[in-house]
Amino acid sequence: MTQRTQTIVPRVLHAPGLVLRPLEETDEPAVAEALRDAEILRWATGSAVARAPEAERARTWLRPRIAGWANGTAFFAVTDGADGTLLGSVGVREVNRLPDxxxxxxWVAARARGRGVAARALDAASRWAFAAREDGGLALHRLSLDHALVNPASCRVATRAGFRLEGTMRDFYVDTAGRRYDSHLHARLATDLGEEAGTRRPAASGA
Structure with missing residues (x-):
């Protein structure tokens, strides 16, 4: 059974050294630079963006993600907490397509990799998604993600952010060239938070 999508109030989240905020049109130059990376194009954008002319890729990627908050999808720009530089993006999509x-x-820009940015950002977005509505969260119970087995870096991010490996989905992922790959399915539950002693929830505020 599915639930009707609802508008999500834009939020700003904070994680160690990072600020997660809604994407903006002014992010287009930084997104365009990030999308020049072949790994991001291959694993994180979808065929419509990957096949668009380079000059149009960032705009093609940004527009639906900026508008997504009105349609039950939350996409954050992951930025450096000190200078605001865009380092990557985290999305929470298909909210309540399946109940709760x-x-x-x-994804993380090439220049920001190796610093734990993706895991910290993913953890912050997850904690917000699990938080009660009265605390500004989405009150979700389960978050899932998948990645191609030939993308082990994504597997490390998922594990570090508390997403447990649940199994392998055969020929699940199709890259922009039409090649199929087996994928890992990872998930994290709201109840998993109780097992993480000494961790801190991210602060959230209206955008």
Whole structure:
């Protein structure tokens, strides 16, 4: 059974060294730079963006993600907490397509990799999604993600952010060239938070 999508109030989240905020049109130059990376195009954008002319890719990627908050999808710009530089993006999509569930996605610009940015951002977005509505969250119970087995870096991010490996989905992922890959399915539950002693929930505020 599915539930009707609802507008999500834009939020700003904070994680160690990071600020997660709604994407904006002014992010287009930084997104365009990030999308020049072949790995992001291959694993994180979809065929419509990957096949668009380079000059149009960032706009093609940004527009639906800026508008997504009105349609039950939350996409954040992951920025440096000190200078505001865009480092990547985290999305919480398909919110309540299945009751109390959503799917998460993420990418990090090449220059920001190796610093734990993706795992910290994914953890912050997850905690917000699990938080009670009265605390500004989405009150979800389960978040899932998948990645191709040939993308082990994404597997490390998922594990570090508390997403447990649940199994392998055969020929699930299709890349922009039409090649199929087996994928790992990871998930994190709201109840998993109780097992993480000493962790801190991210602060959230209206955008």
């Amino acid at each position: 569930q959503a799917v998460v996605t993420y």
